[in-house]
Amino acid sequence: xxxxxxxxxxxxxxxxxxxxxxxxxxxxxxxxxxxxxxxxxxxxxxxxxxxxxxxxxxxxxxxxxxxxxxxxxxxxxxxxxxxxxxxxxxxxxxxxxxxxxxxxxxxxxxxxxxxxxxxxxxxxxxxxxxxxxxxxxxxxxxxxxxxxxxxxxxxxxxxxxxxxxxxxxxxxxxxxxxxxxxxxxxxxxxxxxxxxxxxxxxxxxxxxxxxxxx
Numbered sequence: 179x180x181x182x183x184x185x186x187x188x189x190x191x192x193x194x195x196x197x198x199x200x201x202x203x204x205x206x207x208x209x210x211x212x213x214x215x216x217x218x219x220x221x222x223x224x225x226x227x228x229x230x231x232x233x234x235x236x237x238x239x240x241x242x243x244x245x246x247x248x249x250x251x252x253x254x255x256x257x258x259x260x261x262x263x264x265x266x267x268x269x270x271x272x273x274x275x276x277x278x279x280x281x282x283x284x285x286x287x288x289x290x291x292x293x294x295x296x297x298x299x300x301x302x303x304x305x306x307x308x309x310x311x312x313x314x315x316x317x318x319x320x321x322x323x324x325x326x327x328x329x330x331x332x333x334x335x336x337x338x339x340x341x342x343x344x345x346x347x348x349x350x351x352x353x354x355x356x357x358x359x360x361x362x363x364x365x366x367x368x369x370x371x372x373x374x375x376x377x378x379x380x381x382x383x384x385x386x387x388x389x390x391x392x
Contacts, residue, residue: 214241214242214243214244215241215242215389215390216239216240216241216242216389216390217239217240217241217242217248217250217387217388217389217390218237218238218239218387218388218389219237219238219239219252219359219385219386219387219388220236220237220385220386221236221237221238221252221254221359221383221384221385222234222235222236222383222384222385223235223236223254223381223382223383224381224382224383225365225379225380225381225382226379226380227256227263227265227295227376227377227379228263228297228376228377229376230263232256232257232258233256233257233258234254234255234256234257234265234381235254235255235257236252236253236254236255236268237252237253237385238250238251238252238253238271239251239252240271242275242389242390245275245278245279245390246274246275246276246278247272247273247274247275248271248272248273248274248275248287248390249270249271249272250270250271251268251269251270251271252268252269252271252289253266253267253268253269254266254267254268261296261334262296262297262298262332262334263296263297263298264295264296265293265294265295265296265377266293266294266295267291267292267293267294267339267341268289268291268292268293269289269290269291269292269341270289270290270291271287271288271289272287272288273285273286273287273288274286274287275349277349278349278351278357278390279351280351281350281351282348282349282350282351283348283349283351283357284346284347284348284349285346285347285348285349285359285361286344286345286346286347287344287345287346287347287361287363288342288343288344288345289341289342289343289345290341290342290343291340291341292338292339292340292341293338293339293341293367294336294337294338294339295336295337295338295339295377296334296335296336296337297334297335297337297376298332298333298334298335299332299333299335337369337377338369339367339368339369339377340367340368340369341365341366341367342365342366343363343364343365343366343381344363344364345361345362345363345364345381345383346361346362346363347359347360347361347362347383348360348361349387355388355389355390356386356387356388357386357387358384358385358386358387359383359384359385359386359387360382360383360384360385361382361383361384362380362381362382362383363380363381363383364378364379364380364381365377365378365379365380365381366378
């Protein structure tokens with residue numbers, strides 16, 4: 179009787195043992211580290227400011243996470259400025275990068291922030307303006323105004339503005355932690371004055387990204 183029970187138990191366990199042998203074992207769980215690191219990028223822009231082709235020098239720095247998302251800050255200033263034509267702006271920069279591990283990739287970037295500009299207009303043009311338009315010019319340099327009552331020269335005024343600058347770009351991978359960048363975008367500006375059309379315009383850029391998580 180005991181032998182018969184043992185025999186039946188062995189017969190019942192044989193299919194379970196066979197199934198255990200034929201079922202593929204699951205491999206160990208793979209945990210992949212998300213690449214992240216500090217990135218700095220000198221940047222150079224060609225744009226139009228106050229109706230003149232101008233160069234902007236600057237750059238940005240921040241953290242690149244997963245080789246795809248960059249969050250940081252940056253700033254730019256007019257490289258070929260003069261006493262009556264100055265501009266500088268900066269703010270938060272967010273960028274999305276694709277194909278960073280390949281020779282060529284692409285990106286989309288946006289800057290949101292603020293800036294300050296110094297522009298000028300001739301006294302004759304200012305006197306033709308209405309009171310409201312004249313007040314919208316911003317802070318006029320009083321010394322210039324006093325001198326210009328005698329001769330028709332240019333009046334400088336300062337304006338603070340909001341800026342938003344979206345841009346799409348091309349990435350060229352030079353090494354594991356270095357990429358050449360080129361892009362095109364548009365600078366939108368807004369402020370209390372009515373001279374925003376003298377500050378916004380199309381933008382072309384070239385730069386070098388150093389660092390990151392790759």
